[in-house]
Every structure is written in C-alpha cells, then in structure tokens.
Amino acid sequence: MKPYKPEMAMMAARREFGEHGGVAPSISRSATFTVIDPRTVPEIFSGIKKPDQDGCFLYSRHFNPTVSVLGRYLAAMEGTEAAMCTASGMSAIACTLMQLCESGDHIVASDTIYGGTHALLAELFPRYQIHTTFVDITRIEAVEAAMGPKTRVVYTETLGNPTLKVADIPSLASLCRERRVKLVVDNTFSPMVVSPAPLGADIVVYSMTKFINGASDLIAGAVCADSAFIGRLMDLHQGRVMLMGPTMDPRVAFDIIQRLPHLPLRMREHSRRALAMAQLLEEMQVPVLYPGLASHPQHRLLKSMINKRYGYGGIFAVDCGTLDRAEHLLDVLQNREAFGLIAVSLGYFDTLLSASSASTASEIPAGEQLRIGLSPGLVRVAVGYTGTLKARLEQLRRAVSDVFGTTGTSGAGTPKGS
Numbered sequence: 001m002k003p004y005k006p007e008m009a010m011m012a013a014r015r016e017f018g019e020h021g022g023v024a025p026s027i028s029r030s031a032t033f034t035v036i037d038p039r040t041v042p043e044i045f046s047g048i049k050k051p052d053q054d055g056c057f058l059y060s061r062h063f064n065p066t067v068s069v070l071g072r073y074l075a076a077m078e079g080t081e082a083a084m085c086t087a088s089g090m091s092a093i094a095c096t097l098m099q100l101c102e103s104g105d106h107i108v109a110s111d112t113i114y115g116g117t118h119a120l121l122a123e124l125f126p127r128y129q130i131h132t133t134f135v136d137i138t139r140i141e142a143v144e145a146a147m148g149p150k151t152r153v154v155y156t157e158t159l160g161n162p163t164l165k166v167a168d169i170p171s172l173a174s175l176c177r178e179r180r181v182k183l184v185v186d187n188t189f190s191p192m193v194v195s196p197a198p199l200g201a202d203i204v205v206y207s208m209t210k211f212i213n214g215a216s217d218l219i220a221g222a223v224c225a226d227s228a229f230i231g232r233l234m235d236l237h238q239g240r241v242m243l244m245g246p247t248m249d250p251r252v253a254f255d256i257i258q259r260l261p262h263l264p265l266r267m268r269e270h271s272r273r274a275l276a277m278a279q280l281l282e283e284m285q286v287p288v289l290y291p292g293l294a295s296h297p298q299h300r301l302l303k304s305m306i307n308k309r310y311g312y313g314g315i316f317a318v319d320c321g322t323l324d325r326a327e328h329l330l331d332v333l334q335n336r337e338a339f340g341l342i343a344v345s346l347g348y349f350d351t352l353l354s355a356s357s358a359s360t361a362s363e364i365p366a367g368e369q370l371r372i373g374l375s376p377g378l379v380r381v382a383v384g385y386t387g388t389l390k391a392r393l394e395q396l397r398r399a400v401s402d403v404f405g406t407t408g409t410s411g412a413g414t415p416k417g418s
C-alpha cells in the first residue's frame with residue numbers, strides 16, 4: 001500500500017483567503033443567507049443548487065462557509081472526498097452511528113474505547129434496539145465471529161483508549177468489505193500519524209477537542225467520509241447532523257483552521273517526546289505501554305500503518321499497579337515536579353496526566369476494565385512540548401524513582417512491592 005502524505009495533500013488543498021485578501025480566512029457568521037432571485041430558494045431546498053459548487057448557502061445549521069472551509073482541509077488531510085464538522089467528538093460519533101444503524105441493527109465494537117463512546121453503545125443505544133458486541137479488536141477472528149446478518153458497523157479506535165491497543169485497519173477493512181459492513185474508525189489519538197481512510201476505513205471520526213485543535217480551549221468533532229455519506233448526514237429530511245443539530249460555530253471553525261497548519265509540527269514533537277519518555281521508563285523497568293516501543297504487542301503492526309515522519313503518537317501509559325500508587329505518581333508529577341497537569345483530555349501543549357480507571361474509562365464497569373487489561377493503576381500521560389525534553393526526562397525520572405523505588409541506572413531496579 002502506498003503511504004499517504006497528509007501534509008502534501010493539505011498543501012494541495014484549495015487555499016482560502018479572507019474577504020479583503022486577508023491571509024487568514026474570513027469568519028462568516030450569518031445564521032441565514034439571502035438570495036437575489038426568489039426562484040433560487042426552492043432550488044437550494046431541493047438540492048439543485050449546492051453550497052460548495054454553486055456558493056448557495058441556506059442556513060448555518062445546514063452549511064456555513066467558514067465551517068465548510070475547515071471541512072475541506074480535513075478531507076484533504078484524511079484523504080476522503082468530504083468532511084463534516086460537528087460541535088463535539090461525541091456528536092460526530094453518535095450521528096455517524098445513528099445514520100448507519102436503525103432499530104434492530106447490530107454493531108461490533110472494540111472493547112477498548114473512550115468511556116463516553118462505550119456508554120453510548122452499551123447503555124444508550126440498546127434503548128433504541130441497537131445492540132453492540134464488544135470484542136478484542138486485535139483478534140480478527142473474534143470480530144468475524146461476532147458479526148451477524150444485522151451487523152452494519154465495525155467500530156474501533158486506531159489506538160485504543162487508554163491501553164493503546166492497535167487496530168489492524170487494512171485487515172478489518174477487507175473483512176468489512178467482504179461482509180458489506182461499514183468500518184468506522186475514531187482516529188482522535190493519531191491524526192497525521194495514521195490515515196485510516198487510505199488504509200481502507202469507510203468513515204473516520206474525530207474529537208477535534210484533542211490534538212487537532214491542540215489548545216484545550218474548545219470542544220469540536222468531525223466526520224470524514226465520501227461525499228454521499230456526508231450528504232446523507234446533512235439531508236434536510238433524514239440527516240442525523242441536520243436534524244439533531246450538533247452544529248459547529250464558525251468562530252470555532254476559524255480557530256481550528258488557524259491551528260491546523262502546525263498540527264504536523266506538533267504531532268512530530270508530541271511523538272518524539274513520548275518515545276523518549278517511554279524508552280526512559282522501559283530502561284527503569286517500569287511497566288509502560290507505548291506502541292512505539294518494540295516491546296509493545298502491536299508495534300510491528302503500527303509500524304506498517306503509520307505515515308512517515310510523525311512517530312507513534314503522543315500518548316503512553318504507566319502501570320502503577322494500584323489506584324493509590326497512580327494517585328501518588330500524579331501528585332508528585334504535578335505538585336512537586338511541575339511535569340504536567342492532572343486533567344483529562346490530551347493533545348495540549350502542556351502534558352496532561354490522568355488515572356484512566358477512575359476518570360475517562362470510569363463508564364466501563366470495573367470487571368470489564370480488568371478483562372480488557374485496564375489496570376486500576378494505569379496513568380495516561382498525554383505528552384506536551386513545553387520546556388526542554390532533557391528537563392522533562394529528569395522530572396519524570398525523579399518522580400518515578402520515588403514512587404516505584406527504582407534507580408533507573410543500569411536498568412537493575414525492580415518495582416517496590418511488585
């Protein structure tokens with residue numbers, strides 16, 4: 001498979017200038033749009049005149065010029081025909097799945113996914129007779145065995161939250177094609193690093209709250225897919241985004257448009273630092289999960305899927321064994337070392353630290369957490385890029401040495417009490 005080049009694709013995308021020749025695009029903030037000829041209105045409603053081709057806008061919940069600019073950049077980045085922005089990652093995921101599934105339909109999903117998505121599939125959708133079977137997504141035979149005549153969707157994250165399990169997108173895609181099922185991939189953890197659509201995914205969803213925006217100052221999402229699917233989401237009569245209305249504000253779209261050009265630089269630095277930190281912890285013989293390490297069970301798989309030059313992503317996890325010790329590590333890292341901030345989310349310029357079992361994965365029941373390998377002592381580290389890497393490595397070494405009682409020299413230390 002030819003590797004995708006997201007930066008080249010973004011460079012080739014149509015550049016949008018501001019109304020007065022501004023190097024930044026204009027923010028088009030109108031809720032509704034006027035026409036000169038009254039006969040244009042029914043043509044817009046019936047879809048004869050379209051926003052993109054004919055410049056005919058109707059109403060900003062339907063399409064907005066500024067939000068559409070961001071959609072075009074995202075489509076270029078992902079290698080899809082089109083993309084639709086939404087008010088949050090959750091709305092992008094919920095609307096996509098509700099567009100694909102009706103009452104009585106079935107979803108096969110990875111058991112290692114964002115807590116909110118897990119709750120949507122396990123708790124809310126069953127109330128509408130849409131049922132989900134959760135499987136270990138790394139076992140293709142388990143995915144196939146879970147499929148039935150009503151299965152419409154296979155749903156996975158590229159790098160599963162928070163254990164960083166890697167989904168084999170090309171293999172899942174060929175299984176899905178064979179069974180006429182849609183493969184939906186949440187690529188929130190790995191923009192630029194992996195391009196799921198060129199690898200065979202039908203639909204790519206994002207929380208742009210994380211890496212893509214990168215400033216932790218807004219909530220946003222996106223659906224990237226072929227034009228037909230994006231058109232269905234916006235259909236005036238049946239479109240799930242159109243009718244449930246999780247509309248992106250054009251001011252939010254503008255902010256993300258202005259940050260997208262440095263996403264490649266940011267991803268490279270997030271990844272470079274995450275790898276260095278994961279290597280340090282491995283050297284200190286502390287249990288660390290990072291798919292960029294040769295010791296990670298799906299390292300080779302991820303290596304075969306990544307786009308060149310963006311590394312293996314900016315997130316790793318340290319297993320402290322117990323929640324108590326995880327909280328101790330968080331305390332030392334934030335309050336003594338100033339290494340990062342105790343907060344959920346990821347993709348910020350400062351490092352964000354969270355104990356997954358008690359936060360972003362807390363919607364997943366405890367027994368289920370253990371079964372999917374989510375230790376109660378797992379600390380997720382979403383690596384930032386402030387400060388020098390050298391100083392950050394020293395802070396991490398000191399904190400981990402204290403909490404684990406390892407020396408980190410000669411690799412001879414053993415975790416205290418394990």
Ligand SMILES: *Cc1c(COP(=O)(O)O)cnc(C)c1O
Binds near residue numbers: 088209
């Ligand atoms: C945060 C997150 C979501 C939800 O996105 P919001 O923008 O908070 O609605 C979905 N999937 C993953 C992997 C996430 O990290």
